[in-house]
Amino acid sequence: MEPSCLRYHVSGFGSRMIWLCFLLVLVLQSCSPALSDSPYLVGMGSYDITGPAADVNMMGYANAEQIASGIHFRLKARAFIVAEPNGKRVVFVNLDACMASQLVTIKVLERLKARYGDLYNENNVAISGIHTHAGPGGYLQYVVYIVTSLGFVRQSFDVIVNGIEQCIVEAHNNLHPGKIYVNKGDLLDAGVNRSPSAYLNNPAEERSKYQYNVDKEMTLIKFVDDELGPVGSFNWFATHGTSMSRTNSLISGDNKGAAARFMEDWAEQNGMPKQGAHVTKDGLEYLHKISGLPRRVSSIIPEPNEITDDLVQLASSYEASGGRRLSGSSITRRIRSSQQNKPKFVSAFCQSNCGDVSPNVLGTFCIDTGLPCDFNHSTCNGKNELCYGRGPGYPDEFESTRIIGNRQFLKALDLFNSASEEIQGRVDYRHTYLDFSQLEVNVPSSTGGEQVVKTCPAAMGFAFAAGTTDGPGAFDFEQGDVKGNPFWRLVRNLLKTPGKEQVECQAPKPILLDTGEMKEPYDWAPSILPIQIIRIGQMVILCVPGEFTTMAGRRLRDAVKEVLTSDSSGEFNDIHVVLAGLTNTYSQYITTFEEYQIQRYEVWSIDIVWPSHLECLHPGVSETCYSHGCKQRGPNKFPTSRYVGQANWTAPRRHV
Numbered sequence: 298m299e300p301s302c303l304r305y306h307v308s309g310f311g312s313r314m315i316w317l318c319f320l321l322v323l324v325l326q327s328c329s330p331a332l333s334d335s336p337y338l339v340g341m342g343s344y345d346i347t348g349p350a351a352d353v354n355m356m357g358y359a360n361a362e363q364i365a366s367g368i369h370f371r372l373k374a375r376a377f378i379v380a381e382p383n384g385k386r387v388v389f390v391n392l393d394a395c396m397a398s399q400l401v402t403i404k405v406l407e408r409l410k411a412r413y414g415d416l417y418n419e420n421n422v423a424i425s426g427i428h429t430h431a432g433p434g435g436y437l438q439y440v441v442y443i444v445t446s447l448g449f450v451r452q453s454f455d456v457i458v459n460g461i462e463q464c465i466v467e468a469h470n471n472l473h474p475g476k477i478y479v480n481k482g483d484l485l486d487a488g489v490n491r492s493p494s495a496y497l498n499n500p501a502e503e504r505s506k507y508q509y510n511v512d513k514e515m516t517l518i519k520f521v522d523d524e525l526g527p528v529g530s531f532n533w534f535a536t537h538g539t540s541m542s543r544t545n546s547l548i549s550g551d552n553k554g555a556a557a558r559f560m561e562d563w564a565e566q567n568g569m570p571k572q573g574a575h576v577t578k579d580g581l582e583y584l585h586k587i588s589g590l591p592r593r594v595s596s597i598i599p600e601p602n603e604i605t606d607d608l609v610q611l612a613s614s615y616e617a618s619g620g621r622r623l624s625g626s627s628i629t630r631r632i633r634s635s636q637q638n639k640p641k642f643v644s645a646f647c648q649s650n651c652g653d654v655s656p657n658v659l660g661t662f663c664i665d666t667g668l669p670c671d672f673n674h675s676t677c678n679g680k681n682e683l684c685y686g687r688g689p690g691y692p693d694e695f696e697s698t699r700i701i702g703n704r705q706f707l708k709a710l711d712l713f714n715s716a717s718e719e720i721q722g723r724v725d726y727r728h729t730y731l732d733f734s735q736l737e738v739n740v741p742s743s744t745g746g747e748q749v750v751k752t753c754p755a756a757m758g759f760a761f762a763a764g765t766t767d768g769p770g771a772f773d774f775e776q777g778d779v780k781g782n783p784f785w786r787l788v789r790n791l792l793k794t795p796g797k798e799q800v801e802c803q804a805p806k807p808i809l810l811d812t813g814e815m816k817e818p819y820d821w822a823p824s825i826l827p828i829q830i831i832r833i834g835q836m837v838i839l840c841v842p843g844e845f846t847t848m849a850g851r852r853l854r855d856a857v858k859e860v861l862t863s864d865s866s867g868e869f870n871d872i873h874v875v876l877a878g879l880t881n882t883y884s885q886y887i888t889t890f891e892e893y894q895i896q897r898y899e900v901w902s903i904d905i906v907w908p909s910h911l912e913c914l915h916p917g918v919s920e921t922c923y924s925h926g927c928k929q930r931g932p933n934k935f936p937t938s939r940y941v942g943q944a945n946w947t948a949p950r951r952h953v
């Protein structure tokens with residue numbers, strides 16, 4: 298499906314002229330992407346998705362009083378496309394938004410189908426969110442996510458759908474032969490565990506395998522266009538987008554959005570992308586030197602000035618017309634076309650298993666006494682609303698955002714500059730939908746054998762209303778200011794009392810809202826979720842529709858890695874597995890079974906989709922979901938090559 302000039306020319310000739318084709322092959326070799334030294338076609342794109350900057354509830358803290366009233370800095374969608382010449386291709390989009398939305402994904406895919414037919418579809422397109430809690434809300438379809446925005450917000454939705462479409466179009470138009478490199482490294486000071494008591498309930502033997510109680514590793518892929526040189530990078534690192542607090546009212550990409558802007562500004566200042574551009578060590582040293590940056594992110598992130606430059610240049614080129622009218626539209630066209638043709642450096646900072654990871658690294662303190670909060674409950678004298686995490690810029694949240702963003706940026710830059718492992722191998726993908734409200738799962742039984750257990754519909758516990766130390770008291774249904782809203786009145790009157798079976802299934806969590814069984818005026822929570830894997834050579838991206846905690850993410854990555862590397866072909870021996878959280882749709886938190894017993898915020902809200910007393914993250918399920926794509930249950934002990942063979946990357950995708 299690639300526009301190879303070779304194919305175009307050859308197809309027009311008859312068999313008797315075949316010798317001419319051979320000649321043409323020789324002549325046209327240089328213009329065929331398939332004949333490039335580089336193994337892939339790579340394309341980058343980005344587009345604004347800032348949305349309505351006033352009078353719209355912000356997504357993340359579920360705080361009805363957090364209403365947008367301006368812009369800290371603008372939001373973007375950033376995309377890469379990687380294709381094998383004449384082979385498969387994948388698209389990954391990273392949004393400066395709280396999370397992906399099923400409805401947004403569906404609409405984007407519709408638009409891509411209208412433009413490109415079947416080239417881009419649900420199988421090979423992944424759309425992920427950075428988890429900023431400072432973007433406009435109302436763009437998800439499930440009731441529970443749009444309660445505080447008082448329903449669906451068309452403006453929020455439209456700008457995100459449009460921005461994703463445009464950045465994919467741009468990436469598609471930029472597809473050129475290029476190379477991709479991967480690099481990994483630890484970033485120690487950009488995240489802490491905000492539910493350490495739950496983490497400690499994981500088996501000691503398992504915990505002893507890890508130095509930290511959060512993942513410190515950042516994985517980065519670097520894109521190098523054959524002609525333009527470096528054109529961008531995407532990285533995955535786990536830390537919440539909660540440097541900006543629940544009382545902030547300025548639209549912001551939080552720490553990851555800031556990091557992306559820092560890196561793109563750095564690239565622009567260093568003349569990227571252009572042919573032959575090389576990153577110098579001097580450039581990096583200079584960056585470290587200037588780390589004493591101004592306090593406000595907005596003052597150190599200039600708006601792109603290309604348009605202004607172009608206008609000035611264009612205006613100065615015109616002389617007096619002697620009364621002849623100038624065509625304004627042609628000027629606009631010239632500026633726009635020059636913008637579109639200008640290659641951009643695109644750098645995305647993507648979210649990973651951030652479920653229990655806070656960027657407020659100084660710890661949690663009581664705002665009344667200044668003392669540390671209670672370790673197990675994150676309370677101050679029994680009150681959760683007084684306990685807040687402190688970012689490194691405390692008490693200035695803009696400064697905290699800048700510092701955590703800057704730390705991620707500098708680590709990404711180090712990895713970018715030193716990346717030397719080239720990605721090689723096939724481009725592939727798997728995607729399926731699973732109904733998590735009625736999965737049957739094999740888990741170990743207390744008697745030493747195994748038993749089949751069944752999941753149940755989603756429900757939300759009381760702890761969800763208590764929020765976290767990044768946003769205490771979130772989702773306060775007691776707020777009086779929603780009583781007058783007809784939408785909220787309607788849904789409130791339809792609240793459901795959970796049945797005995799559901800209560801037992803969700804135990805030990807007391808059910809606040811039985812969301813999985815609430816269907817009026819439409820579904821409150823998703824039960825059927827998309828599960829997807831993207832493969833680019835030795836890089837494997839697990840696209841999951843929620844926030845995995847640190848240990849849950851480790852279990853999933855390890856399970857997938859073990860399955861793939863047990864393949865006797867050795868194809869996956871040097872594999873890198875990253876977990877891309879909050880992708881394609883949103884189903885809240887996913888914890889380990891042990892963490893669930895502690896009933897922190899993450900586990901009390903987890904069961905929006907994932908059931909309570911069943912260990913959905915059992916490796917057997919992980920293998921089932923991510924290697925097989927479906928209901929065929931994996932073995933109790935994971936993984937086995939028997940299943941790997943059936944789920945081989947080269948095998949046709951199996952829908953169940």
Ligand SMILES: [Zn+2]
Nearest residue numbers: 428537652844
């Ligand atoms: Zn979160």
